Every structure is written in structure tokens, then in C-alpha cells.
Amino acid sequence: xxxxxxxxxxxxxxxxxxxxxxxxxxxxxxxxxxxxxxxxxxxxxxxxxxxxxxxxxxxxxxxxxxxxxxxxxxxxxxxxxxxxxxxxxxxxxxxxxxxxxxxxxxxxxxxxxxxxxxxxxxxxxxxxxxxxxxxxxxxxxxxxxxxxxxxxxxxxxxxxxxxxxxxxxxxxxxxxxxxxxxxxxxxxxxxxxxxxxxxxxxxxxxxxxxxxxxxxxxxxxxxxxxxxxxxxxxxxxxxxxxxxxxxxxxxxxxxxxxxxxxxxxxxxxxxxxxxxxxxxxxxxxxxxxxxxxxxxxxxxxxxxxxxxxxxxxxxxxxxxxxxxxxxxxxxxxxxxxxxxxxxxxxxxxxxxxxxxxxxxxxxxxxxxxxxxxxxxxxxxxxxxxxxxxxxxxxxxxxxxxxxxxxxxxxxxxxxxxxxxxxxxxxxxxxxxxxxxxxxxxxxxxxxxxxxxxxxxxxxxxxxxxxxxxxxxxxxxxxxxxxxxxxxxxxxxxxxxxxxxxxxxxxxxxxx
Amino acid sequence: xxxxxxxxxxxxxxxxxxxxxxxxxxxxxxxxxxxxxxxxxxxxxxxxxxxxxxxxxxxxxxxxxxxxxxxxxxxxxxxxxxxxxxxxxxxxxxxxxxxxxxxxxxxxxxxxxxxxxxxxxxxxxxxxxxxxxxxxxxxxxxxxxxxxxxxxxxxxxxxxxxxxxxxxxxxxxxxxxxxxxxxxxxxxxxxxxxxxxxxxxxxxxxxxxxxxxxxxxxxxxxxxxxxxxxxxxxxxxxxxxxxxxxxxxxxxxxxxxxxxxxxxxxxxxxxxxxxxxxxxxxxxxxxxxxxxxxxxxxxxxxxxxxxxxxxxxxx
Numbered sequence: 172x173x174x175x176x177x178x179x180x181x182x183x184x185x186x187x188x189x190x191x192x193x194x195x196x197x198x199x200x201x202x203x204x205x206x207x208x209x210x211x212x213x214x215x216x217x218x219x220x221x222x223x224x225x226x227x228x229x230x231x232x233x234x235x236x237x238x239x240x241x242x243x244x245x246x247x248x249x250x251x252x253x254x255x256x257x258x259x260x261x262x263x264x265x266x267x268x269x270x271x272x273x274x275x276x277x278x279x280x281x282x283x284x285x286x287x288x289x290x291x292x293x294x295x296x297x298x299x300x301x302x303x304x305x306x307x308x309x310x311x312x313x314x315x316x317x318x319x320x321x322x323x324x325x326x327x328x329x330x331x332x333x334x335x336x337x338x339x340x341x342x343x344x345x346x347x348x349x350x351x352x353x354x355x356x357x358x359x360x361x362x363x364x365x366x367x368x369x370x371x372x373x374x375x376x377x378x379x380x381x382x383x384x385x386x387x388x389x390x391x392x393x394x395x396x397x398x399x400x401x402x403x404x405x406x407x408x409x410x411x412x413x414x415x416x417x418x419x420x421x422x423x424x425x426x427x428x429x430x431x432x433x434x435x436x437x438x439x440x441x442x443x444x445x446x447x448x449x450x451x452x453x454x455x456x457x458x459x460x461x462x463x464x465x466x467x468x469x470x471x472x473x474x475x476x477x478x479x480x481x482x483x484x485x486x487x488x489x490x491x492x493x494x495x496x497x498x499x500x501x502x503x504x505x506x507x508x509x510x511x512x513x514x515x516x517x518x519x520x521x522x523x524x525x526x527x528x529x530x531x532x533x534x535x536x537x538x539x540x541x542x543x544x545x546x547x548x549x550x551x552x553x554x555x556x557x558x559x560x561x562x563x564x565x566x567x568x569x570x571x572x573x574x575x576x577x578x579x580x581x582x583x584x585x586x587x588x589x590x591x592x593x594x595x596x597x598x599x600x601x602x603x604x605x606x607x608x609x610x611x612x613x614x615x616x617x618x619x620x621x622x623x624x625x626x627x628x629x630x631x632x633x634x635x636x637x638x639x640x641x642x643x644x645x646x647x648x649x650x651x652x653x654x655x656x657x658x659x660x661x662x663x664x665x666x667x668x669x670x671x672x673x674x675x676x677x678x679x680x681x682x
Numbered sequence: 683x684x685x686x687x688x689x690x691x692x693x694x695x696x697x698x699x700x701x702x703x704x705x706x707x708x709x710x711x712x713x714x715x716x717x718x719x720x721x722x723x724x725x726x727x728x729x730x731x732x733x734x735x736x737x738x739x740x741x742x743x744x745x746x747x748x749x750x751x752x753x754x755x756x757x758x759x760x761x762x763x764x765x766x767x768x769x770x771x772x773x774x775x776x777x778x779x780x781x782x783x784x785x786x787x788x789x790x791x792x793x794x795x796x797x798x799x800x801x802x803x804x805x806x807x808x809x810x811x812x813x814x815x816x817x818x819x820x821x822x823x824x825x826x827x828x829x830x831x832x833x834x835x836x837x838x839x840x841x842x843x844x845x846x847x848x849x850x851x852x853x854x855x856x857x858x859x860x861x862x863x864x865x866x867x868x869x870x871x872x873x874x875x876x877x878x879x880x881x882x883x884x885x886x887x888x889x890x891x892x893x894x895x896x897x898x899x900x901x902x903x904x905x906x907x908x909x910x911x912x913x914x915x916x917x918x919x920x921x922x923x924x925x926x927x928x929x930x931x932x933x934x935x936x937x938x939x940x941x942x943x944x945x946x947x948x949x950x951x952x953x954x955x956x957x958x959x960x961x962x963x964x965x966x967x968x969x970x971x972x973x974x975x976x977x978x979x980x981x982x983x984x985x986x987x988x989x990x991x992x993x994x995x996x997x
Contacts, residue, residue, distance in 0.1 A: 212852065212941075218723055218724065218769050218770065218951070218955070219723075219724045219769055219770055219771065220770045220771065220772050222724070222771065224724065224725075225724035225725055225769075226724065226725050226726055298734070298737045298738050298741050299721060299724075299725075299728075299730060299734050299737070299738050301725075302725075302728060305730075305734070306731075352771060369943075370777070370780055370943055371943055372854055372941070372942075372943035373853070373854075373855075395852060395853055395941060396941070397852055397941040398938065398941075398947075399938045399939055399941070401836065401939075402839075402851070402852050402938070402939050402940070402941055403852075405836065405839050405840070405843065405844060405851045405852070406843075406850075406851040406852045406853075406941075408844050408851075409839070409843040409844045409847065409850070409851040410847065411843065411850050411851045411852055411853065412852075531954070559712065559713075559714065559954075560714075560722075561712070561713070561714030561715070561718070561719040561722075561954075561956060562712060562713035562714040563714075564714060564715065564718060565713075565714060565715055579727060580726070580727040584725075594729045595729070601729050601730065601731040601732075602729030
């Protein structure tokens with residue numbers, strides 16, 4: 172009797188496994204894909220239902236669904252998008268953009284000046300407009316049958332660059348018909364048509380056969396949003412998806428050995444140890460310099476983060492042409508101790524500080540622990556607290572902290588650094604956590620709105636970064652690297668700035 | 683059976699009212715500026731100035747007295763309006779409904795599988811305590827309880843998706859996407875059910891009514907399943923109510939590993955983004971589901987246990 176029962180139980184369990192296997196046959200969206208079909212795993216789901224006043228706008232741009240008046244080229248210069256040319260008019264506050272001819276939206280309606288005015292007028296009128304047009308007195312009007320005029324309150328040399336922001340995507344007029352958010356289904360102009368949206372889980376794109384430019388590489392793309400990096404790596408390894416972004420560094424070797432093409436490229440982000448200059452001890456430049464000397468940034472990047480980041484010598488890294496690519500020096504513990512002694516700290520009067528950070532980015536607590544150890548060698552005692560960012564933010568903005576390890580993109584929603592340099596480091600900046608205030612720095616930033624020459628602007632960005640380093644406003648710790656993997660797919664072009672379409676060039680090579 | 687059910691339903695409105703206060707107050711007690719958290723969830727690296735923040739605060743309806751906000755929210759909920767999510771700006775009922783459908787299917791399938799595997803395993807193990815089958819099933823049970831989901835889930839993916847290539851590693855949509863998440867979620871309740879049923883069955887098999895049934899010459903199979911196992915199931919049914927609520931909103935690990943858009947992930951994201959309408963409504967719904975599931979479990983327990991049923995009927 173028991174033997175029979177055992178046999179039944181074993182049979183039942185085997186049944187479950189067989190059922191599992193049977194259910195899986197043909198069910199893998201990627202592995203059994205038809206010619207020209209792709210499945211991709213992306214990192215960030217559309218949290219705001221693809222709204223243009225959220226990061227979802229840039230997502231629509233990278234999917235190749237929505238397009239903007241301009242884009243940027245490899246030299247980070249504005250390049251033609253839905254506008255083919257532009258010029259500053261006699262009134263320096265006004266720019267005239269000539270629209271591309273023969274462009275139709277995915278719903279069949281033509282791209283006209285009125286359609287552009289409707290789209291950009293809508294986004295300019297929302298409660299929290301995108302940073303690219305916030306606070307500049309943005310106005311837009313049709314100008315003849317093929318152009319629009321964009322006016323700002325003051326002369327603005329970077330309006331063409333601003334227009335490349337993914338938040339300024341242009342949809343068909345029908346998208347803006349209702350009271351609700353603009354509809355993004357079949358209303359863009361890009362090489363892919365957004366066909367189906369399944370909340371924050373997935374979306375389906377189909378190739379726009381009437382696209383004005385180079386056609387997309389796949390006939391159909393299933394986009395899966397997978398927030399967990401390890402799951403994205405496993406999906407790529409299993410063949411569920413042919414392309415995935417944001418892969419964990421620990422999995423890269425394994426993925427390579429499984430035949431995955433892995434790309435590592437710079438991202439426009441800096442992890443910075445902000446030092447509160449509104450109070451002692453970091454109101455003293457020598458103490459800030461001592462902290463900088465005590466932290467071994469090359470070790471943090473290469474060993475603590477296992478090469479998932481580049482050591483930062485400056486606020487800007489290799490993602491932008493004006494970024495500093497030379498590595499910073501290693502730790503100088505003796506130098507740090509000497510500076511601390513000058514400032515009155517030493518064995519008789521040890522320096523004890525608090526370091527706060529948050530866990531949303533997994534590397535932050537790891538770095539905080541390593542920095543704690545490095546500072547201890549210089550005689551600085553650090554008490555680390557890993558907490559909720561939203562609860563910490565009012566405290567740090569009010570200056571009630573010592574050290575804050577933060578991760579921040581150094582570009583705005585377009586490829587220009589003015590916004591970050593202003594909000595984070597000027598005396599009146601809205602996000603000036605370290606409470607840095609320098610007349611020389613503010614004067615330098617004040618020059619930016621008047622500088623039209625690209626090379627000169629970049630020089631000013633680099634100069635501003637050098638000033639921040641000289642004043643030791645904080646320690647620019649590392650620039651995290653971006654990763655992406657593809658298998659059976661060609662055409663991936665890394666986009667460090669995150670402002671260009673990623674999916675359209677991809678096409679299958681294994682079909 | 684209607685009486686006991688109604689008796690248990692009576693306090694439900696009061697409990698839900700208390701839950702509504704907790705659901706409303708708790709997310710506000712975490713600290714931090716709700717508006718800035720919402721704006722950051724929409725645009726990660728934005729640092730809006732005070733003017734923009736004030737405008738958005740007013741738009742979100744957070745600029746009045748908190749008591750007034752609560753009264754307005756409760757009134758809307760009583761009218762069936764769960765509000766608009768702060769981040770997605772779509773109706774909460776749509777967000778929650780979609781996620782509940784996913785989690786409901788996942789929970790139902792996991793608990794169903796757990797019952798199908800765990801209950802017979804427990805009864806069979808109890809048939810010959812200390813025997814080979816008992817030891818084997820106990821070992822499997824201990825493993826099922828001890829191995830956490832964040833270990834089991836990737837392991838199943840490595841075996842069935844990466845290794846064998848017969849199941850998808852991630853995603854949601856077809857029946858094939860259910861298999862690995864359901865196996866992961868079912869492991870713990872199945873193991874627990876097997877252990878509980880085994881212990882209870884061994885206990886019941888020693889009771890008078892079982893000895894009487896055997897003395898009457900009833901077949902052992904009937905004694906085991908009808909007279910012992912049925913009573914032993916009461917311990918599992920009382921737990922099942924808790925499992926329903928726990929799995930419905932608490933399967934965050936499984937939802938994250940397999941990329942499933944369930945309630946757990948929705949609420950976790952909402953808490954981090956201070957998406958108050960979603961957090962409030964989600965908490966309230968989960969409390970209601972937990973209460974109803976608990977009540978249903980109690981009623982099923984009464985149906986299975988004649989003694990308890992008679993006691994309830996006398997009240």
C-alpha cells in the first residue's frame with residue numbers, strides 16, 4: 172500500500188514538471204521569435220504612463236516612438252530631427268525652426284506648424300514643465316506653412332539643444348484632444364509605432380513603414396520592463412530577450428561566455444560625497460581637502476565596485492566632450508592627516524562625522540562602507556546611516572548633516588550642464604545640498620546664458636568643474652558605467668547621453 | 683452556515699474604518715516632502731524650485747488640513763472612487779485592479795498547488811510515521827520552508843529557463859509564465875501544510891472516533907481520508923486565510939525576479955514614491971481581502987469540524 176502511494180506521489184510531482192515543460196514549449200517570447208521580431212528587457216518602466224513631463228518622455232524617444240525638433244550628433248551638437256534647420260532671428264530672443272517636409276504621424280495626419288505648436292504648447296503649460304523649457308519664458312507660434320518660432324524671455328543660445336529633450340516629443344494633434352494626458356498610442360512620428368501598452372509591464376512596437384528616415388531594424392518589438400538587473404541578465408542568458416540594458420557587473424563574464432555581446436560605456440552621472448559647508452567641520456577648506464585626499468577613488472571604482480564605474484577626477488566624466496577623463500590620484504593618507512592637523516584635528520581632538528546615504532542604488536551603501544574605512548585610516552571617525560532619501564532630503568537641504576553620498580545625473584533632460592551647475596552649486600541653487608557659495612563660481616555661471624559658441628560653453632563647463640574641485644565642494648567619487656547586452660542582434664550604438672533612439676537600429680542576426 | 687458568516691461580517695465596517703485611518707496616516711508619518719518625492723518619481727534627477735513644488739502640492743490636493751484631506755478621501759472611497767495616482771496620474775482603481783488580477787491568479791494557483799502537493803503529502807507521511815516516505819517528505823518539507831524565495835526563484839530560472847530552456851525566465855502573459863513563479867510561491871505553503879497535516883493527522887489517528895471507525899471495520903483508506911485527514915485539514919484552512927492576504931500583497935520578491943506586475947511591486951513602488959492614493963487604497967483593499975479570506979477560512983473550518991460546527995450552532 173505505501174509503495175503504491177509513493178508511486179502516485181512521485182507521478183504527481185513528475186506531472187507538474189512535465190506540465191511545466193509542456194507549457195513552456197513555444198512560450199518563450201524571444202527564443203522562438205519570427206524573423207524580424209525582437210524582445211528586449213529594459214530597466215526603467217514607464218512610471219508616469221509615458222507622460223512627457225516625466226522621464227517617460229525620454230523613454231519614448233529611446234524606443235524610437237516619439238521625435239523632437241532636434242536631436243544631437245556624436246559631438247553633442249544639435250542635429251536635424253523633425254526640424255531640418257534653425258536660425259536665431261534678428262530678435263535674439265527668437266529662433267525659427269523649419270519643419271521637415273513629408274512627415275506624417277502614426278495616425279496618418281501630417282506634421283504641420285500647428286501640430287508642433289499644439290504639442291509644445293501643451294507641455295509648456297503643465298504644472299511642472301520639463302527642465303529644458305522651465306523658467307525661460309518659453310513661447311511658440313506657427314511661422315508660415317513650414318516653420319515655427321520659439322521665443323524666450325531672454326536671448327538663449329541653446330534653444331536648438333533644448334529642443335532635443337525627450338520631454339519635448341511631438342505627438343499628433345489628436346493625442347491632445349481630451350482632458351486627460353496625451354495619448355501615446357499610434358500618435359508619434361518615429362521609426363516605431365507604439366501599438367500596445369500593458370501598464371508598467373510591457374509594450375509592443377511595430378515598424379513604421381512610412382517613416383521619413385532609415386526604417387527600424389525589426390518588424391515588431393516586445394518591450395519588457397524588468398527592474399531587477401539579475402533577472403534581465405538571466406533573461407538574456409536564457410534567450411527570452413535579445414537585448415537588455417543595465418546588466419549587473421558580476422554577471423558580465425558569464426554573459427560573455429554565453430555568447431552575449433556586452434557593451435560597457437560611460438554614463439552622464441557622478442556619485443558625489445557632498446560636504447556640508449554651512450557648518451563645521453566642513454566649512455573649513457582644509458578639512459574638505461583632507462577628506463578628498465583620504466579617499467582612494469581608483470580603488471573604489473576598480474575594487475569596491477569591481478570596475479562598474481570609472482574613478483571621478485571631476486564633476487564631469489567621459490560621457491561628455493568637456494569631461495575629465497584622466498584618473499584622479501590615489502589616497503594620500505599622510506597628506507590628509509597633515510591637513511587635519513592644520514585644521515586642529517588629531518589624536519587629541521579626533522574628527523567624528525555622520526555620513527548619510529540611501530539604498531535605492533545598491534552601490535551607495537557599499538561605497539559608504541568603503542569610504543568609512545578609508546577615512547578611518549586618516550583618523551576621521553564616520554557613522555554611516557543608510558536611510559530613505561525622501562526623509563533625508565529636507566534635512567540635507569536645510570544643512571542638518573555632515574556628509575551625504577548622492578548619485579546625480581550631471582546633465583539636464585538635454586545635453587547641457589547649465590541646469591545642474593546652477594541648481595546644485597550656485598549660492599541660490601534649488602538643490603545646493605553642500606551649501607557651497609562662491610562669488611567667483613556664480614559669476615562664471617552667470618556668463619553661460621550669453622555664450623553662444625559651443626566650444627566656449629564647454630570651456631566654461633570645464634572651468635566650473637575645475638573651480639568646484641579646487642574649492643573641494645565635495646568629493647567626486649566615481650562615474651558609474653552603463654552596460655547593455657545583445658545576443659543574436661546587431662546595430663546597438665551606446666548613447667552615453669541618453670537622448671537618442673536605442674531600439675530602431677537593432678536587428679536580428681540569428682533569424 | 684449563513685449565521686456564522688454574518689456574525690463575522692458585522693464588525694467588518696468598523697475594522698475597515700480603523701484600517702482607513704491607519705492607511706491614511708502611516709504613509710504621512712514616514713517623513714519627507716510628499717510632493718518632492720512624487721516629482722522625483724516622475725523625473726529622477728529633477729530639483730524643482732519652491733514655486734513649482736507649491737503648484738504641484740496644490741494640484742495633488744495636499745495643501746489643506748490633513749483632517750480635511752482624510753474626510754475627502756474617505757468620502758470618495760465610500761462612493762467607489764479610489765482617486766488618481768500621484769505618479770502615473772491614472773485612476774487608482776485601474777492600477778490596483780490590473781495588479782490584483784495578476785496577484786490573484788498567482789496566489790490562487792500557488793495556494794492550489796500547495797494544497798494539492800502539501801495535504802496528501804502530510805496525510806501519507808502520517809500513515810507510517812518514521813517510515814521512509816515520512817522521512818523523505820519531511821526532508822522535502824524542511825527544504826521547502828528553509829529555502830527562501832530569493833534563492834529558489836533564480837535557481838528555478840537557472841534550471842528550467844537557462845539550463846533546460848523549456849520555460850521563460852521572465853514575463854507575464856501566457857500560462858507558461860505562471861509555472862516558475864507559482865512553483866516558487868507554492869514551496870513554502872506546501873511544505874508548511876504537509877508538516878501541519880502530518881502532525882495533526884497523527885494526532886487524530888489516535889482519537890476515539892478513529893478507533894471506533896476501525897472497530898466498525900471501515901477500510902483503512904476511508905478511515906484515513908474521511909475521518910482523520912478531514913479533521914486534520916482544519917489546521918491548514920485556518921492558515922490559508924493568512925496566506926491569501928500575505929501572498930496577494932507580499933510576493934514582492936517573486937514579482938521582482940520574474941518581472942510580474944503584481945500588487946506587491948505596485949505597492950512597494952508607491953510607498954517609495956509617496957504615491958498616497960495608491961498606498962492608501964492598496965492597504966485598504968488588502969486589509970479587506972485578509973478579513974474576508976480569514977472569515978471564509980473559519981467558515982470552511984466549521985464545515986470540516988463537526989464538533990466546532992455544533993458549538994457554533996449553539997451560540
